[in-house]
Every structure is written in C-alpha cells, then in structure tokens.
Amino acid sequence: xxxxxxxxxxxxxxxxxxxxxxxxxxxxxxxxxxxxxxxxxxxxxxxxxxxxxxxxxxxxxxxxxxxxxxxxxxxxxxxxxxxxxxxxxxxxxxxxxxxxxxxxxxxxxxxxxxxxxxxxxxxxxxxxxxxxxxxxxxxxxxxxxxxxxxxxxxxxxxxxxxxxxxxxxxxxxxxxxxxxxxxxxxxxxxxxxxxxxxxxxxxxxxxxxxxxxxxxxxxxxxxxxxxxxxxxxxxxxxxxxxxxxx
Amino acid sequence: xxxxxxxxxxxxxxxxxxxxxxxxxxxxxxxxxxxxxxxxxxxxxxxxxxxxxxxxxxxxxxxxxxxxxxxxxxxxxxxxxxxxxxxxxxxxxxxxxxxxxxxxxxxxxxxxxxxxxxxxxxxxxxxxxxxxxxxxxxxxxxxxxxxxxxxxxxxxxxx
Numbered sequence: 001x002x003x004x005x006x007x008x009x010x011x012x013x014x015x016x017x018x019x020x021x022x023x024x025x026x027x028x029x030x031x032x033x034x035x036x037x038x039x040x041x042x043x044x045x046x047x048x049x050x051x052x053x054x055x056x057x058x059x060x061x062x063x064x065x066x067x068x069x070x071x072x073x074x075x076x077x078x079x080x081x082x083x084x085x086x087x088x089x090x091x092x093x094x095x096x097x098x099x100x101x102x103x104x105x106x107x108x109x110x111x112x113x114x115x116x117x118x119x120x121x122x123x124x125x126x127x128x129x130x131x132x133x134x135x136x137x138x139x140x141x142x143x144x145x146x147x148x149x150x151x152x153x154x155x156x157x158x159x160x161x162x163x164x165x166x167x168x169x170x171x172x173x174x175x176x177x178x179x180x181x182x183x184x185x186x187x188x189x190x191x192x193x194x195x196x197x198x199x200x201x202x203x204x205x206x207x208x209x210x211x212x213x214x215x216x217x218x219x220x221x222x223x224x225x226x227x228x229x230x231x232x233x234x235x236x237x238x239x240x241x242x243x244x245x246x
Numbered sequence: 247x248x249x250x251x252x253x254x255x256x257x258x259x260x261x262x263x264x265x266x267x268x269x270x271x272x273x274x275x276x277x278x279x280x281x282x283x284x285x286x287x288x289x290x291x292x293x294x295x296x297x298x299x300x301x302x303x304x305x306x307x308x309x310x311x312x313x314x315x316x317x318x319x320x321x322x323x324x325x326x327x328x329x330x331x332x333x334x335x336x337x338x339x340x341x342x343x344x345x346x347x348x349x350x351x352x353x354x355x356x357x358x359x360x361x362x363x364x365x366x367x368x369x370x371x372x373x374x375x376x377x378x379x380x381x382x383x384x385x386x387x388x389x390x391x392x393x394x395x396x397x398x399x400x401x402x403x404x405x
Contacts, residue, residue, distance in 0.1 A: 043318035063389050077387045128318060136315050137364055165366045167327045172364030187318050 048112075048131035049181055050212040050240030051196070052219050052228060055104040057206035063090055065105050065207065068198030072182065074166035085156035085171075087179045088195060093246065104246065105195065105207075108133060108154040108179035109231065109239030116146035116155065125176075131212075131240055132181045142174040151232050154178045181209075212240060292332075293323040303329075326361070331369040340367035 069088045070076065077084045088107040094100070114133045116125045124140035127133050135146070135155075147155045155178040158171060165171050168184035182193035196207045210219030228242035292299055294306075306324050313319045322328060333347040340362045343349035349367075352359055 041319055066389060079387070126316060128316065130318070134315070136312075138311060138315065161363070165364065167330070167366050167370040170364035170366070175364070183318070187320055 043128045043130035043132070043187075045129035046213060048212045048240060049186060050110065050131070050210065050219060050242065051181075051193070052208040052210075052222055053104060053241065053243050054206045055102050055243055055245035057204050058102070058104050059202075059204055059206075060092070060101065060103045062103075062202065062204065064198040064202045064204075065195035066090060068194040069107075069179070072166070072194035073169040073180070074164065074171065078160055083157070083159050085158060085177060087156070087177070102245065104243060106152060106154070106231070107195075107241065108150075108181070109152050109237070109241040110179075110181060112238035112240070114237065115149040115151065115235075119145040119149040121145065128183075130186070132183055132186070133178075134180055134183065135176050135178065137170065137172065137175040137177070140175040142176065144176060146176055150178075151235055151237075293328070326365060327370060330366070331371070334367065334369050336369055336371070338368065 066088050073087060075085050075087055088105050090103050091106050092101060092103045110131060110133045112127075112131065114125070114127055116133065117123075117127055120126075121143060122139045122141055124136045124138075125133070125146045126136060142157065144157055147153075147157060155176050157176050158173050161173045162171055169180075171177055182190075182195075185191075185193060191209070193209050196209045199205065199207045208219045208222065210217040212220055212223070214220055215224075223242060226244060228244050229246050230237075230239050230242060231246075294302075307326055307329075310321055310324045311326070314321070314325070329348075335345065335347070338346040340346055340349055343353040346367060348359070349362070
C-alpha cells in the first residue's frame with residue numbers, strides 16, 4: 001500500500017462520508033494504521049444531536065440529571081463553589097407578575113453557530129460534524145475566551161490539578177470544559193446521555209435526546225408538532241438544546 | 247547407588263521444567279501486583295510488534311487523538327484507554343512512577359509527558375469499586391454548595 005494511495009482512500013471517505021472500506025493511514029515510515037471505518041465509526045455529518053427539555057415535567061428540587069452528569073463524567077467539588085466545574089446546573093425561574101415558578105436544567109446548548117468556537121485562538125473549541133460542541137484539551141491553552149463568549153455560561157475552567165478522572169472523560173488543570181452531550185456514549189452508539197437516562201429513571205421523562213436531522217426521531221417529531229423555545233433565540237445561535245414550557 | 251543417580255537424572259529436568267512453567271505462569275499475572283514492579287501486559291500480545299510500539303507509540307497516539315477527538319473516528323486498537331487498561335496495574339499510580347508501566351519508562355528515559363494530567367492513570371476496571379463512595383459524597387457536597395452559593399447560578403436575562 002503506497003502512501004499516496006492510502007491518502008486518497010482516506011480523503012474520499014472524508015468527503016463522501018461513505019465510510020465502509022478499510023483505510024490505511026501512514027503515520028510514519030513503516031507504520032501503517034489499519035482501521036475499519038464503519039458507519040458507527042466517526043461523527044456522521046448528516047446527524048445533529050440535540051436535547052429537548054420539557055420544563056413542565058422538570059420537578060422543582062430534583063437534581064437527578066446534575067448528579068448523573070457529574071457522576072458519569074467524574075466532575076466533583078473541590079470545596080470552592082465559585083470555581084467548581086459545572087457541566088449542568090438547575091436554574092429556577094420565577095415569573096415576576098404571577099409568581100409562577102419552574103426549574104430547568106441548563107448545560108452547553110451545542111449551538112449551530114457557537115460563539116465559543118468563533119473566539120478560540122487555537123481552534124481547541126470546535127464543533128464536531130454531528131453538531132456536538134467540544135473542547136480539544138490537547139490544544140486548549142486555558143485563555144477562557146470561550147467562557148466569556150458563551151451566553152449560557154456553560155463552560156468551566158479547571159483551576160487545580162485533578163486526580164481520579166474517568167477513563168472516557170479526561171479532565172485537567174488549565175483547560176476549559178463543558179457538557180459533551182455524553183460524546184463517549186454517542187460514539188459507542190448508545191443513543192442516550194447520562195442526564196436523560198437519570199430523568200427517565202426517576203419517571204419525570206422531561207428530557208429527550210436524539211437526532212434533530214432525522215425526521216422520524218422522537219425529538220424531531222415533537223419539535224415539529226409541539227414547538228420549542230431556544231434560550232436567547234435573539235442571538236440566532238440555533239442551539240441544539242431546546243426547551244418547552246418557558 | 248547408580249540407580250539413585252539415574253533417578254536424580256530424571257528428576258532434575260522435571261524440576262527445571264516445573265520451575266520454568268511456574269515462572270511463565272507468573273509472568274502473565276497482574277494480581278497480586280508486586281510493589282515497585284512494572285507489570286506485564288494482561289493480554290497475550292500488544293496491538294503492534296514490540297519494536298514498533300517502542301519506537302512509534304507516541305506517533306500512533308498523537309496522530310489518532312485528533313481523529314478521535316475532532317471526528318469521532320476511534321480505533322479501539324490504538325486507543326489511549328486501551329493502552330492503560332492492558333498495561334497498567336490497578337494499584338499503580340502516576341505519583342509513584344516505579345509502579346506505573348508508562349511512567350517508569352518515561353522517567354528512566356527522562357521524557358516528560360503530560361498525558362496523565364488529564365487522562366486517568368489507572369485501568370478502567372480499577373475505577374468504580376475504589377471511588378464510588380468518595381464520589382457520591384463529593385457530588386452531594388457539590389450540589390449542596392451549588393444550592394447555597396447563589397453566585398454559581400447565572401440568571402439568563404433576555405433583552
């Protein structure tokens with residue numbers, strides 16, 4: 001297998017997304033990486049993962065999603081609430097006129113046009129082909145521009161050395177992090193997230209995870225039939241996390 | 247007397263064979279790990295020949311990390327977690343390089359790496375039983391502080 005040949009295969013796969021063949025990639029002279037590129041391997045640009053949150057079903061005081069998220073990703077308190085990482089938080093809203101209260105989870109909204117990606121000087125903040133917005137901690141320099149740019153205050157900076165990270169969720173000092181939409185679960189093909197699982201397990205069923213681009217998916221059908229609200233829709237970021245009842 | 251020697255002549259190779267077999271059995275085992283010892287791989291063999299891995303493991307990891315992170319194209323054979331799962335003892339720690347498969351060699355060769363500043367230094371099967379209790383307590387504290395600390399909850403204002 002020549003270097004040129006393998007580069008062509010890889011390029012064609014990248015462009016067409018028809019990833020069914022076996023691609024050989026040359027890493028170094030004499031080192032060939034053979035890998036199967038199946039449909040399950042790689043973020044599919046045809047999909048866009050998102051969440052639908054029905055705030056009328058979201059129970060006040062319930063923190064199942066927050067707990068599940070932080071347990072899944074090994075996020076924990078260092079005893080300093082001002083700087084502790086928060087991938088997801090419960091926000092309580094009160095309508096001033098009527099006093100009506102409800103509570104809803106807020107996490108990275110996985111915008112189609114993410115401001116955090118626009119401002120990142122190293123392109124460490126990026127959007128995957130399937131619409132998940134992530135931080136590449138290998139190239140993140142910890143400047144925190146993305147934290148300032150995010151209108152949802154979704155990102156956290158890690159100030160201190162960490163230990164006991166989860167194998168699927170590397171986290172470390174000097175980098176910014178946020179909700180990954182449980183990208184490790186998505187890549188394993190589980191089609192769910194820790195927060196959605198926890199919400200369903202508790203019987204609230206306030207959250208739905210799915211492919212916004214698939215017209216037959218539950219989330220797409222509900223969005224079409226019932227409608228939804230994007231938080232700060234005026235910014236035209238087209239978030240993939242949508243709310244009902246706010 | 248001569249008969250005794252003949253018997254000894256048979257017993258000696260048998261003893262040697264038994265010793266060899268015991269040594270070989272011991273090589274593949276991870277439990278119980280001896281202190282200050284770099285442990286052998288759990289699998290039968292590595293994903294690549296040893297000389298390739300020795301020379302090019304960093305290239306393989308570096309090349310495929312961007313593929314995995316940015317495009318989600320993960321190669322289970324060349325996954326960082328896979329390396330750690332197979333080679334690192336559940337009792338090893340990055341703080342004690344002599345016990346850690348990766349760190350011991352890197353320290354000996356004076357090559358600094360920062361993988362384990364973010365990635366876990368322990369195999370995935372070592373994680374849950376050891377930490378679940380502490381984690382639960384920590385999450386409780388996190389949630390309690392979050393409930394108390396008003397400043398951590400941002401009001402999303404609409405213009």
